[in-house]
Amino acid sequence: MNIQTKTVAAPANEIENNKESSTTKAEFFRRYFRVVHALFAVLILIQFIPDQLPTETYASYVIWFAVGVEVLTLVVSAFIKKPKSLNLFVDIVAFIYGLLIAWTLATAKFNILKPALFPPPGKVFWQFIGDYDKILTNIQSSAGIILQGYLLAIAVAIPLGLFLGWSARLGSAATYISKFLGAIPPIVYIPYGIALLPTFRSVSVFVIFLATFWPVLAGTMSGVMNVEKKTIDSAKVLNVNKFTMLFSVILPASLQQIFIGCNQGLTVSFVLLTSAEMIGAQSGLGYYIKNYSDFGDYTRTIVGLIVVGIVIVAISFLFNRIQKFLLRWKQ
Amino acid sequence: MSKIEIKNLTVDYIEKKKSFTALKDVSFSIEEGEFVSVIGSSGCGKSTLLSILEGINTATDGEILINGKPVTGTGADRGVVFQHYSLFPWMTARKNVAFGIKQVNKTASRAERYQLADEFLQKVGLEQFKNKYPSQLSGGMQQRVAIARALAMDTDILLMDEPFGAIDAKNRTILQELLLELWENATPRKTVVFVTHDIDEAILLSDKIVMMTANPGRVYREIRVPFDRPRNRAELVQTKDYTKFRNELLAMFYSDIVSKIGGEEVVL
Numbered sequence: 217m218n219i220q221t222k223t224v225a226a227p228a229n230e231i232e233n234n235k236e237s238s239t240t241k242a243e244f245f246r247r248y249f250r251v252v253h254a255l256f257a258v259l260i261l262i263q264f265i266p267d268q269l270p271t272e273t274y275a276s277y278v279i280w281f282a283v284g285v286e287v288l289t290l291v292v293s294a295f296i297k298k299p300k301s302l303n304l305f306v307d308i309v310a311f312i313y314g315l316l317i318a319w320t321l322a323t324a325k326f327n328i329l330k331p332a333l334f335p336p337p338g339k340v341f342w343q344f345i346g347d348y349d350k351i352l353t354n355i356q357s358s359a360g361i362i363l364q365g366y367l368l369a370i371a372v373a374i375p376l377g378l379f380l381g382w383s384a385r386l387g388s389a390a391t392y393i394s395k396f397l398g399a400i401p402p403i404v405y406i407p408y409g410i411a412l413l414p415t416f417r418s419v420s421v422f423v424i425f426l427a428t429f430w431p432v433l434a435g436t437m438s439g440v441m442n443v444e445k446k447t448i449d450s451a452k453v454l455n456v457n458k459f460t461m462l463f464s465v466i467l468p469a470s471l472q473q474i475f476i477g478c479n480q481g482l483t484v485s486f487v488l489l490t491s492a493e494m495i496g497a498q499s500g501l502g503y504y505i506k507n508y509s510d511f512g513d514y515t516r517t518i519v520g521l522i523v524v525g526i527v528i529v530a531i532s533f534l535f536n537r538i539q540k541f542l543l544r545w546k547q
Numbered sequence: 548m549s550k551i552e553i554k555n556l557t558v559d560y561i562e563k564k565k566s567f568t569a570l571k572d573v574s575f576s577i578e579e580g581e582f583v584s585v586i587g588s589s590g591c592g593k594s595t596l597l598s599i600l601e602g603i604n605t606a607t608d609g610e611i612l613i614n615g616k617p618v619t620g621t622g623a624d625r626g627v628v629f630q631h632y633s634l635f636p637w638m639t640a641r642k643n644v645a646f647g648i649k650q651v652n653k654t655a656s657r658a659e660r661y662q663l664a665d666e667f668l669q670k671v672g673l674e675q676f677k678n679k680y681p682s683q684l685s686g687g688m689q690q691r692v693a694i695a696r697a698l699a700m701d702t703d704i705l706l707m708d709e710p711f712g713a714i715d716a717k718n719r720t721i722l723q724e725l726l727l728e729l730w731e732n733a734t735p736r737k738t739v740v741f742v743t744h745d746i747d748e749a750i751l752l753s754d755k756i757v758m759m760t761a762n763p764g765r766v767y768r769e770i771r772v773p774f775d776r777p778r779n780r781a782e783l784v785q786t787k788d789y790t791k792f793r794n795e796l797l798a799m800f801y802s803d804i805v806s807k808i809g810g811e812e813v814v815l
Contacts, residue, residue, distance in 0.1 A: 313679040447633035453601050454650045454700075464646070468637040544681040545637045 249292050252306045255313035256286045262320055266539065269325040274338030278316060281341050285309060287450035335515040340522070343515045350504070351523055357499040361417060361525070362485050365424030369481065373429045374474060377436025378462045381470070385441055394437060403488060416497050420489060427488050428481030435477020439470025472546070475539050482535060486528055501527065548615055549576035550738045551600070551704070555609035558595055571763035572609070577755075579703075580646055580736040584749035585757045586800075592764025593742045597708050600740060601627050606698040613704070623651050625699035627715040633693035634681045640668060640692045641677040649698040660788075667699040668692070670729060685719035691725070696760060698729060705739045711748065723748055724780060731777045746796055750789070768799055 259282050263275040286511055289309050296302040316337055322328045322335035335343075345352070380390040405426050409419040451465040492501025505520035558570040570592040577583045585593045598604035598609060602621035613625075626647075627633070634643045636714040644664035648655060655663070660664050671691040681689050692708055697705055711719045730736060730752075743749050749756050753772050760767040773792065774783060781790050
């Protein structure tokens, strides 16, 4: 399958420009005959070059991974309607293939990089599968702490921000107080948190709570203060009560800025948690990376880095989806 | 007793440490079921007057009585349509109307509110657009939704602040006729205070026109519109009476301005 793809992939542009071919045929070629499939073929073929490494390189794991990604790509190619989204997806896959080709060649096949520091990709995949349970537990541990601190902070900061912002509209000191407290980097609360709280987990939740609380509070307050007077007047003339005013009018009207605060809190939370886990934890993704790099196990270190990347991308993706849905009324 | 009595209303603003009189000793009254237009050039305080009626602004001196009781803030007896931003952009047309209904009728269930909202959206010709957000609607459609909401709230009084001021000429005509039809056919008719700077609009819609002058804002004339209802624009504008009446109004409108040009600064 892949070899056929490869041979036809190159003249794809010519075929596309050929006016005699029907549009559906051109569309078919545009969808399925792409450089990405050629890269896939290259990636598979180079696995058969003899290894230069004395240790096992687990080339079959790379092949299985690549086949999996390729099948996914073909399925996605059939379903994505917008050419722009398809291009984006295919480009990302092409980048992954390209990276794997370079990585395979530099390690397993030509042994250019130090094998102790740069394990071949197959070994990383193999390690990932072997450590699957452990990784899952560590993701759960990290995600649990983040979710707990983050959600708690949002649940407190948004209503408080609405009230404070609303009173600040009428002129109060709340803005300045929150600006001062928000300016303190949350990481400096860690020593005090350790003194106050019994476990690493509770300190982490506390620090993430603070790291999220201030940006969300500040975002909410500034959102509330920037709600147009016309919007508030429209609500006033409907004779709404204070609760409706805050939660049905002011809250949606300031949602965009609230999201800016939430986004900022999320980013800082990840940085803080992984750093904290590297310093003092017995579990979590930061701990996983730090622990194995201490033992010189760089295969697992790379596995950890990739997993952290995937987890953050997945959470950001989910977060963006929620944001898009809640702000769907904006153009 | 009149439905609305405006008594010696004076409003001073302080802007950049300078006091500025927006309204000076404004008095007139509006009967129940009467359609009154307040007309005047920009800066005559007509919108200020309306904002006090709405209850979102307060007067420096004087008062407004509704059913004999002084206005102290917003109230469920008044529905409002602004020139812009009456609608909440995060609610669909239907939810906007239903939200208005909810504020005056706390006991209605969600289904009842939606049903009533749909009914009024149909009256303004927007039943197919009920699930659209304001950003997906044209300016004229947005004002239709705002009118549907104000009518669905079934308040005694409707306050409209240049509701068609930002709409193109053709759609403005259509909306004026829609409002005229909805208002004339309702029983009992609502008391309407309609702010505009368009003389034709004022004549077509009103029972009485209150003409204001600027610097400071005062009532210049109160003029009764002598045409029978129900009115039909096409027929009305062809009559000699209409032309004559319109010319008289225009003469008044400009005599006020001309009398002011002659030393004093005028902002048109």
